[in-house]
Amino acid sequence: MSKKTPWLRCALAAAVLSSGFCGSVAFAQAQPDALLNMPTSQENIAAGLEADAYASGINAYIWGYPLVRMERVTRDYTDVPNPRPDTSYRAPLNQLGWAKALATPAAKDMPTANNDTLYLSSVVQLDEPYVLHVPDTADRYYVVDVFNMWQELEHYIGRRTTGTAAGDYVLVPPGWKGKLPAGLQRLDVSTRTVWLWGRLRVNEGEDLQPLHALQAQFTLRPLSQRDNRSYQAKSVTLPALPAATDDGLDFFRELAAAIKENPVPTRDEALFAQFSRFGLTAKGFDPSHLSPPQKAGLVRALADGPKVAVSSLVSSASQRNGWAWAKGLDSFGTNYPLRALVSGPYLGGQGEKEAMYPLRSTDSKGQQLSGDKHYVLHFKSAPPVDAFWSLTVYNAADKMLVDNPIARYKLGTDTQGLKVRTDGSFDVPLQADKPEGEFAANWLPAPKGPFYMILRLYQPKGEVLEGKYELPQVEAVE
Template sequence: MTAVEFENGFPTSDSAKAAQSEVALRRAVEAYRFFYPTVSLEGIFQGTRETGAKDNETALLFIARPRHVGFTLNSDTPYSGGVLDLRKSDPLVIDMPAGPLIGLVDDHHHRWITDLGLPGRDAGKGGKYLITPPGWTGEVPDGYLWAACDTWTAFCALRVLPLGGDVDTAKKLLATVQFYPLSQADAPPAYTFTDRSDQPIDCTCLAWEDNLEYWRVLHKVIDSEPAIEEMRPMLGALAEVGIEAGKPFPTDPAVADLLTRAAQQGRDEMLVSAFASQRPDRMAWPDRTWEWVGLRSENGTFERVGSLDVEAKDRWFAQAIVTSPAMFRRVEGQGSLYWLGLRDDSGAYLDGGRTYRLTVPLPVPAGLFWSVTAYDARTRSEVVADQGQAALRSLFDDLTPADAAQVDLYFGPSEPAEAAGRWVQTVPGRGWFAYFRIYGPGAPAFDGSWKPGDFTPVAR
């Protein structure tokens, strides 16, 4: 910051103006980073609605492919996403069937409300969850699993494990989840799922994240939702730069310039958190370049003793979506583990114009299955190339050669002769990163007795 000059104990006019400009930009950048999860979820809302899904009536269903733009979506499990409008429904029931379903509800600010299915209180046995709106003071009927929401709009994300690779059965199970107002529990209205597996979608905030539209989207959200107590300081910072509930969006060109610069700087700083963090606890193993995707494993709210881990929060939402304790849990046999690979064995970022080999020791300690997915660094979505796939998945691909102690996977612009089909195509001129996922992780994934190799460049 430029030094403030004083005369007789008072700041001079010119230096005060310079300081005020710097303070305004700093406040705007910090507000940008704090509310990025909010704007990211609004991107999911809008993308979901653009597919034809209607709040409380229809959910989006798909198996992610490169045609689907979404932060680090995976192709391992069918997805469903539905927007919940609690103004319209008042208390809303999510009726979960028994089976290998994994779900969560996040509020409009991307804050966790409850888990569903296997990680939820029904533990995969089925159950009725009651999601109540802000200020609701009614009684929870017997037999319901209650979760209070602080915002009028929320998001329900669901996945289903395609056991044995049976995707059709998995999608049919997912489509049996029902949503309806508590007031209509005796005769629930129909709820449907729109399958967009074969059609493109975009459920991101990429179009807004580095420009003035980011703030317009954010203003719309805070203008329509209650002021949550824990957000009051950051809502105050927003007000200082012209974004305030109950007031029109600012039209001053100087404010627009400030907010645009803040969006550009904030986006860039978020990506530094995602891809160039210096946090020591990001490293998965001391002798590998693999990193943990989530820095906080003890909860899904980024809380640590005495404070909020803002770097962990920034890092997660810059590259991923939705949050719950189950997504970060590092417990043997439960949930899944996610590792981030964005550098080769020399520490250089992965380059879409080079070919890499990834050696994976066998067996992989996965009680269910495992996968490696390649993502474009600019879109944080699956790599788009002529091959048309971005993942190698143990459920669907031949990744365990008979009697082999390891398997080599390849990533690059063209398939090496030795790849035997175990290859993902990347694009020259575009950086990429990978997520290594293990579902139902076993003890060797925790004690270091098993770990994948690093990405190693292959001379071609």
């Protein structure tokens, strides 16, 4: 008998012991049963181990990516550069970080950043409840989203949901049994660390100094220090993520470390239990018993997992006049591919009642948008919204804003000099070089290479949510 590796000898032995009761099955079948006739050969077992690891690895990646992403984000966004750029919203743990200027192509923290609002970020470790105080913004649009560590949006604080009057909102960690003082609004969260992600509206050309003063009135303190105006958060550094290795499986190490701090939700326990077949459990990730086929399957899964996430734009979003129109960004349920995609390049996306984000990367003929062509978008009317709208172009490669000679990074509600017809319609030239003609003032600069667009609709009206508003078509100019 030829020598075989231990993992293969064990597999073959198990197959032989179990083959006696099924080897002579002789009953009529409507369809051929491949399993009943599958030889327990070395080749089939190796192929099966690889396929099982690949399938399980894909599921683990899609399910676990948001948690890994958030663990990375909590460290990135609490690592404050010195000097700190005005566009940066990074802040130490348990402190509020405000951007002092709108995003530009030089701002690399956030992919697909908007050019409409000043961003707020805060990573909060809830060793006790924390009180977020918001000032009166006098009807100015703002929102603070409360995300758990699975990049699931659990609460909105802002103009649409809570109004713009001053208020105090308490982030309550799981298991806390205390009683809150009167006058505070309780917001229970499902993980002990949360990410606050906020936006404060800026009108084009507006003086930012009054907004900086308004930002300073937002405060974050532990409940026990709520009335201590001199309170200063302690300097805390989050522990490092697992060190990198050269086996290509580091994602699963990061996921295992994250799970120790963020227990698997009850609804996902059965799914998570499947991952033990390739060494991922609540105790950690142990690849020491993996066979070569299993390792190969996991490495391949990590290469293909991002493609599965990206494909959710097709499976989870409807197509409206050529635009990908995804809903449910605050209610993923078990749509793990969409959750993974949003937590990656669209981190911090909101539900459709707060904002819609129709996305477009092709023209009316289905061809990739590229700066070597000229395009025109025809709006029959401005998007109907209760807050504001904007259209922004991004480089396809890095998902960043496009550098251009007129420093225009978006077109929208407050664009000065926007040319509009008497019937409310208007055209937008979309190209890399300066256009000519009637609507040259509406030029939205594009990069020289591939790009995509996002049409942001803040507090969209019913006709948008119901699909009655016709999104603009994108026509290539021949």
